[in-house]
Amino acid sequence: MSEEKTHIVPYKTQVIVLFVLLILTGITVAVTRLEFGALNTLIAMLVAGIKATIVLAWYMHLKYEKRLLPMLVAGVVILFLLVLFVTFFDYSYR
Amino acid sequence: MESPTKPISYLDYKGEYKGILGWIFSTDHKRVGLLYLYTMLAFFSVGAILGLLMKIQLIAPGYTIMGPQTYNSLFTLHGIIMIFIIVVPGLPAVFGNFFLPIMIGAKDVAFPRINLLSWWLYAVGILIVLTSQFMGDGPPDTGWTFYAPYSFQTATNVLPAVFGAFVMGFSSILTGINFVVTIHRMRAPGMTWFKMPLFPWTLYGTAWIQILATPVIGITLLLIIAERTLGIGFFDPALGGDPILYQHLFWIYSHPAVYIMILPAMGVISEIIPVFSKKTIFGYKAIVLSTMAIAFVGYFVWGHHMFTSGMSGRALFAFSFLTFLVAIPSAIKVFNWVSTMHKGSLDLQTPFYWAVSFLFVFMIGGLTGLVLGSLATNVHLHDTHFVVAHFHFIVFGGTGFAFMGAVHYWFPKMFGRMYDANWANLGWGIFFIGFLALYLPMFYLGIMGMPRRYYDYLPEFHGGNIFSSLGAIVLIAGLMIIFINLVRSARHGTKISEKNPWGGTTLEWQVDTPPTLENFEEIPTITGKPYDYN
Ligand SMILES: [Cu+2]
Numbered sequence: 109m110s111e112e113k114t115h116i117v118p119y120k121t122q123v124i125v126l127f128v129l130l131i132l133t134g135i136t137v138a139v140t141r142l143e144f145g146a147l148n149t150l151i152a153m154l155v156a157g158i159k160a161t162i163v164l165a166w167y168m169h170l171k172y173e174k175r176l177l178p179m180l181v182a183g184v185v186i187l188f189l190l191v192l193f194v195t196f197f198d199y200s201y202r
Numbered sequence: 203m204e205s206p207t208k209p210i211s212y213l214d215y216k217g218e219y220k221g222i223l224g225w226i227f228s229t230d231h232k233r234v235g236l237l238y239l240y241t242m243l244a245f246f247s248v249g250a251i252l253g254l255l256m257k258i259q260l261i262a263p264g265y266t267i268m269g270p271q272t273y274n275s276l277f278t279l280h281g282i283i284m285i286f287i288i289v290v291p292g293l294p295a296v297f298g299n300f301f302l303p304i305m306i307g308a309k310d311v312a313f314p315r316i317n318l319l320s321w322w323l324y325a326v327g328i329l330i331v332l333t334s335q336f337m338g339d340g341p342p343d344t345g346w347t348f349y350a351p352y353s354f355q356t357a358t359n360v361l362p363a364v365f366g367a368f369v370m371g372f373s374s375i376l377t378g379i380n381f382v383v384t385i386h387r388m389r390a391p392g393m394t395w396f397k398m399p400l401f402p403w404t405l406y407g408t409a410w411i412q413i414l415a416t417p418v419i420g421i422t423l424l425l426i427i428a429e430r431t432l433g434i435g436f437f438d439p440a441l442g443g444d445p446i447l448y449q450h451l452f453w454i455y456s457h458p459a460v461y462i463m464i465l466p467a468m469g470v471i472s473e474i475i476p477v478f479s480k481k482t483i484f485g486y487k488a489i490v491l492s493t494m495a496i497a498f499v500g501y502f503v504w505g506h507h508m509f510t511s512g513m514s515g516r517a518l519f520a521f522s523f524l525t526f527l528v529a530i531p532s533a534i535k536v537f538n539w540v541s542t543m544h545k546g547s548l549d550l551q552t553p554f555y556w557a558v559s560f561l562f563v564f565m566i567g568g569l570t571g572l573v574l575g576s577l578a579t580n581v582h583l584h585d586t587h588f589v590v591a592h593f594h595f596i597v598f599g600g601t602g603f604a605f606m607g608a609v610h611y612w613f614p615k616m617f618g619r620m621y622d623a624n625w626a627n628l629g630w631g632i633f634f635i636g637f638l639a640l641y642l643p644m645f646y647l648g649i650m651g652m653p654r655r656y657y658d659y660l661p662e663f664h665g666g667n668i669f670s671s672l673g674a675i676v677l678i679a680g681l682m683i684i685f686i687n688l689v690r691s692a693r694h695g696t697k698i699s700e701k702n703p704w705g706g707t708t709l710e711w712q713v714d715t716p717p718t719l720e721n722f723e724e725i726p727t728i729t730g731k732p733y734d735y736n
Contacts, residue, residue, distance in 0.1 A: 197514075198516075199514075
């Protein structure tokens with residue numbers, strides 16, 4: 109029923125991903141020194157979101173999976189964002 | 203094992219351990235299901251007695267058998283037991299565990315050890331909750347909702363109750379993960395998604411809610427613990443927190459949790475009705491799609507519990523609208539069930555009685571839900587007995603009736619013995635009358651303005667309360683008949699080995715009675731649709 113294959117990611121890719129993550133961490137820190145007001149939070153969340161996506165895709169192998177798993181993960185993220193949206197819909201009009 | 207003639211049943215199988223250890227260390231999905239069943243039977247009895255005591259207190263105004271503090275802790279414990287120990291794990295943990303693998307043609311769930319672990323977490327969670335009753339500062343008195351700010355101000359033992367519910371949450375999540383993987387990976391060859399029976403379909407929708415909503419309550423309960431022990435100020439206005447944020451977080455889980463309770467119940471009804479109508483189910487795809495629609499839309503209606511809490515006007519409107527939307531897929535199902543019975547050759551047996559009475563009480567519960575989902579009427583009815591009546595019609599009437607139907611439907615398969623049908627029918631009749639007498643007057647009392655969670659009431663509510671309390675006694679009498687009949691029959695009932703006593707078409711009626719250790723000697727290949735009576 110199942111053709112299990114394990115995908116072996118070369119060290120080079122792993123190291124590149126690591127450095128990209130470190131650079132993004134640097135950006136997160138750097139941004140705190142600038143004053144954008146409420147936008148600061150937004151930028152921090154965006155960078156964190158990109159980092160999480162990279163970790164999921166490469167380190168957690170989602171990139172190498174068949175379509176089903178990435179779709180399920182995307183569905184969960186969308187649901188989470190919708191719940192956040194509905195909650196803050198209340199707060200922003202109070 | 204090496205007997206060439208007939209493999210032995212899961213009940214007679216001798217594994218590594220004997221006696222009770224053979225159960226609490228067994229990874230067989232059928233034994234795990236029965237472990238849940240026995241645990242629930244025990245705690246349901248406790249919860250029902252607590253409910254009866256409350257109704258006796260309310261039979262007359264003023265102090266009857268208890269004072270206000272006792273009453274507060276009774277309805278808290280009644281709620282915690284009935285919600286977290288009974289109806290949330292409920293049908294998936296008992297009948298999902300027992301029948302999901304069989305109905306999709308598998309030998310077990312995907313992760314049998316994790317399955318056993320989830321029962322253990324459940325049992326440990328129960329023990330932790332119980333300690334809250336016997337420690338220094340008295341049993342918790344917050345209600346099962348643990349609303350802030352009271353839950354971090356009361357001196358009673360809120361912490362163990364909250365932590366126990368937190369631990370039970372993990373049990374729920376693990377069951378959900380197990381079922382999703384099982385359904386994705388272990389369906390028998392030929393069983394495409396739309397050839398899967400409806401009970402597994404509802405378990406699938408439920409499992410996703412268990413995985414995605416339960417962490418929210420887990421974190422919320424941790425925040426309550428942090429608030430009580432460290433005084434951080436998430437929910438305390440004095441420290442800049444927001445009590446309404448607690449209500450948001452709590453209901454983001456607890457409304458979808460209602461669908462954790464009711465979806466599998468709808469699945470059970472979808473199994474019983476075609477079998478006892480001897481007719482193919484009407485609108486199979488509509489039932490499947492409405493199941494998934496309920497599971498999805500059910501995430502976005504939680505605000506209807508907070509209409510009087512001080513949300514913004516636009517949020518009120520949105521939540522009310524979304525709540526009305528959920529009524530559509532629910533009604534689609536009801537129409538499908540009724541259409542299935544239409545012109546069928548009805549076989550009036552105990553499971554069918556439960557299924558039909560489910561339709562009746564579920565309709566009342568659902569329609570009164572719309573009364574509460576409308577903004578204007580909600581303001582009048584919020585926190586009255588009307589709400590109590592509504593959710594007992596849904597949770598006890600809906601899930602409870604379906605659970606009883608499921609027990610009576612699958613009992614011969616599970617135990618290889620038959621219960622006494624006359625006693626079972628009598629028990630159903632008394633229970634049903636008691637149920638209506640108990641909860642119908644509460645609608646009236648609520649409309650007249652009797653608040654919930656009070657140990658006392660004004661003299662004008664006396665008549666309705668007498669009626670309701672007598673109903674509770676009748677209901678308990680019916681419950682005793684049902685339980686005694688089932689417990690006795692599980693040990694001494696007439697033995698049956700017939701594979702298909704009801705004439706069902708799903709896979710569990712093609713395996714041995716009771717099932718063998720691995721359910722199937724040979725995994726079947728599925729060619730047709732379920733519920734094919736042509
Ligand atoms: Cu709700």
